[in-house]
Amino acid sequence: MMQTVRGVHDILPDEVAIWQFLEAKALTIFGLYGFTEIRSPLFEKTELFARAVGATTDIVEKEMYTFADRGGDSLSLRPEGTASVVRSFVQQSLHRQLPWKVWYRGPMFRYERPQKGRQRQFHQIGCELFGPVGPLADAELMAMVMHYLGDVGLQAALVLEINSLGCLACRTPYRALLIAALRQAAAHLCEDCNHRMERNPLRVLDCKRETCRATVTAAPIMLDHLCLGCRDHFYQLKGHLETLGVPYVVNPRMVRGLDYYNRTAFEVTSVGLGAQNAVAAGGRYDGLVEQMGGTSTPAIGFAMGMERLVLLLDRQKILARGMDVYLATLGASAENAGLVLAETLRRGGISVELNLGGGSLKSQMKRADRAQARFTVMLGDTEIEKRSVIIKDMAEGVQQEVARSEIMDYLLTRL
């Protein structure tokens, strides 16, 4: 049997209703803050991701779907959304119309081992804000995320965590300090951490093992070694969040997997998602635009994992709406008349599921029930002769004969 490849799934109509709900909310809520949608390509030159995400990250080293096109260029399916948006920003010289606020949605691709909340094709909704350098932008963006998550009905289960990763000036000396401390404690750290120490030492602070956690409590943390500018930025950010009444928790051990982040990092996590507990994550990337060859422009953004949001949502609350009318027909002449009647009603804005498969009235009533129809309109030889139909209110269980000329009015006043 043909089937989807590993880690890739159909999203069937029942579930699509939830996706459409989430996407419609994004359009509305992000619109309130002045963000408009951008649609960037699903694949780019491999080099773009290598430079933006970081050539030594796991994502670039071993998780990208990379292929050569017929001209010999190395291309990759996008593993995340920010790189393309930044490329677009630079390519179109958009630094001349700051601030530039965009959001995107769509599939991302990473060759990973699937597990709960993690697929090889997964979907993100993300926002990027170019221009503002101050913490006001950070606070507003976080407020927007929480506004969105609250509006889709999730806020209660979620925690906003924030941290500062410093900038080039203060992170470099801190990093050296941390590595020195970790080397001293290397014997007490797990194998993974000893490996991480060299590649991404900050991540050692975030190890899940108890022994490692205990060992690193004494290690220096970034927040204690921020330069004056970074410290002030973080301090003001916290103040803005408090002014807005957005609850947050400072997590000094939170790290970022992608190289481009500096200063503000934040994450929205949830219990109930298993090991992959981040619903949304983002941060500031002031140096990326310049690094990608554009005019130096500070920026901040975030992305949300759609599959993870869907896992958390109560599906009962987002049911696909049923049809207004199921049109049951009995006999060949009724089928003809039904075809015309259905079309007429639809032109009047009434949704109609027309019986297309013959069958007894009983079986057609079943189909009407399954289609969650508000009304069933019945049309048989008797009604054809009398130029009428019978309309049954499915919830009430009562029915009434209605003249053909009055069907539209009858339904419109009751829907």
Place this chain on the structure above:
RNA sequence: GCGAACGUAGCUCAGUCGGUAGAGUCCCGGAUUGUGAUUCCGGUUGUCGCGGGUUCGAGCCCCGUCGUUCGCCCCA
């Protein structure tokens, strides 16, 4: 890339000690020759993931493989 569990009807699952496969649900029909969701009656649905091995005999035991799930890693 590493570890573990699980693959039986469209779906959720049972299947004892190795003896030729079952329930619920869904779907279809009838009870009601033109009335749903409830009730009652009847019916259809199987490469037991796939391939090999052991055995007189394998859904069950063994090996491999593919898939799913949950962790590790990493990350949304």
